[in-house]
Amino acid sequence: MKVSFFDKRVFKEFLEFTSVISTTLSLVLIFIDIPKEMKLNAGVCFLVLLIFIYLFLWIRANNLTEVDLNIEGSKVIVKSGDIFEQPEFKVIAFNEYFDTQVDDKIISRQSLNGIFINKYFAESTSDLDEHIEKYQFDKDEVIGKNTTRKFGKKIQYSIGTICIYNEYILAAFSKFDQQNRALLTMPEYLEFLIKFWDNVNRVYAQKNVSVPIFGSGITRIKEHKNISDEDLLKIMLWTFRISEMRFKYPAKLTIVIHKDKIDKINLLDIKTAKNGL
Numbered sequence: 478m479k480v481s482f483f484d485k486r487v488f489k490e491f492l493e494f495t496s497v498i499s500t501t502l503s504l505v506l507i508f509i510d511i512p513k514e515m516k517l518n519a520g521v522c523f524l525v526l527l528i529f530i531y532l533f534l535w536i537r538a539n540n541l542t543e544v545d546l547n548i549e550g551s552k553v554i555v556k557s558g559d560i561f562e563q564p565e566f567k568v569i570a571f572n573e574y575f576d577t578q579v580d581d582k583i584i585s586r587q588s589l590n591g592i593f594i595n596k597y598f599a600e601s602t603s604d605l606d607e608h609i610e611k612y613q614f615d616k617d618e619v620i621g622k623n624t625t626r627k628f629g630k631k632i633q634y635s636i637g638t639i640c641i642y643n644e645y646i647l648a649a650f651s652k653f654d655q656q657n658r659a660l661l662t663m664p665e666y667l668e669f670l671i672k673f674w675d676n677v678n679r680v681y682a683q684k685n686v687s688v689p690i691f692g693s694g695i696t697r698i699k700e701h702k703n704i705s706d707e708d709l710l711k712i713m714l715w716t717f718r719i720s721e722m723r724f725k726y727p728a729k730l731t732i733v734i735h736k737d738k739i740d741k742i743n744l745l746d747i748k749t750a751k752n753g754l
Contacts, residue, residue, distance in 0.1 A: 479743040480538040486749050487538050491531050498526075541744035548718050552729040555710065555747055557739040560589070561596070563687035563731055568677075569593045570650035570691055572659060574623075574630040575609045575640065577602040583629045583657055588694050593645070605642065612640045628657065636665060637672025641680060648673055650691060660697040670713060674720035681724070687731040688713075693738065706734070707742045714747070 480487060502523075543556035560567050571590055576583045577598070579591045586595065598605050618638040622631045638649040650669055651659035661669070670691070677686060692698055692709045710732065717730070724730055734742060 478539050479740070480535065480745050482535060484535070484538065484745075486745060487531070487535050490534050491527075494530055494534070495527060498530075538745045541748070542739055544744045544748040546714070546748070548714065549723060551717075551722070551724040552726070553714070553717070553724075554729060554731045555734065555744065556731065557734050557736050559736075560687055560689055560733040561593075563685070563733060565684040566644060566646050566681060566686045568646045568648055568686065568688040570689065570694075571647050572651045572653050573620075573633055573636055573649045574626075574653065575632075575634065575647065575649060576629045577605055577609075578629055585694075589689055608642055609640055609647070614638060614640070629653075635672075636661075636669040637676060639673065639676045639680070646677065646680070646686070658697065660699060661692070662699045663701055666692060666698055667712070667716060670716035671720055674717055674722035678720070678722040681728065683725055683728045685728055685731065686724075687733050689733055689735075690738075693735070705741065706738050707746070710734075710742060710747065 543554065546553040546555065569590060572584075577594055578584060579586055579594050584591045584594065586592070594602060594605070614634065618635050620633040620635055623633045624631060634649040636649050636652065640647040648669075650661075650673075652661055652665065654660060690706050690709050691713065692704075693706050698704055713732065722730075
């Protein structure tokens with residue numbers, strides 16, 4: 478279980494419930510007398526009710542699939558779901574070359590990046606490739622041409638760079654080594670997030686934006702091989718808070734967690750921590 482049976486937050490919520498129930502019963506009993514022979518049974522029933530309430534609160538805490546946060550005035554939702562079903566802007570993480578070759582060598586078919594390309598460009602990626610090539614990137618976002626790269630595209634972009642394609646925001650997230658393995662150091666991961674939030678702040682146009690947990694897939698974080706999705710989520714929320722990104726009502730940020738990974742993330746921790754941290 479993600480939340481222990483005697484978790485103090487569950488117990489605190491339980492006390493709030495019992496306080497309301499006790500106050501209500503006290504008011505009722507002013508006007509109603511319980512016969513002496515019924516008092517023991519009433520007491521047992523009340524105790525059983527309290528046990529059921531506690532069990533309900535504990536089970537609910539362990540099965541949270543969505544929480545709402547307010548981070549520096551921005552509405553942020555963390556929930557389980559399918560990012561492709563979210564309204565308005567949806568963010569898809571690419572590598573630093575904006576590669577589109579889904580062959581399990583450059584891009585894995587199982588990754589969100591691969592699923593996106595196969596879902597919308599199964600027959601040909603030429604439209605997407607042409608859009609990226611003609612996109613108006615800032616000069617400092619284009620690192621240059623990597624002529625030593627044997628497979629995939631040659632033009633390299635700085636991490637955190639974004640490219641809008643219809644209702645999708647494509648983000649240069651992972652760096653590739655000589656074996657085309659996606660990886661980042663922790664400082665690079667933080668650099669990506671800070672730059673990404675600031676770039677989204679410029680282009681979101683008061684629309685909702687949905688993002689996955691960056692780094693939750695096959696991207697390796699150097700020297701942090703065992704970092705959990707929950708830790709990555711907390712880092713994302715922390716960098717969002719310290720960035721300049723602010724969503725104006727009614728726009729909001731949604732962080733979408735894959736349904737297969739929600740059981741590994743304690744949303745009660747996220748919900749009860751200040752500003753989601």
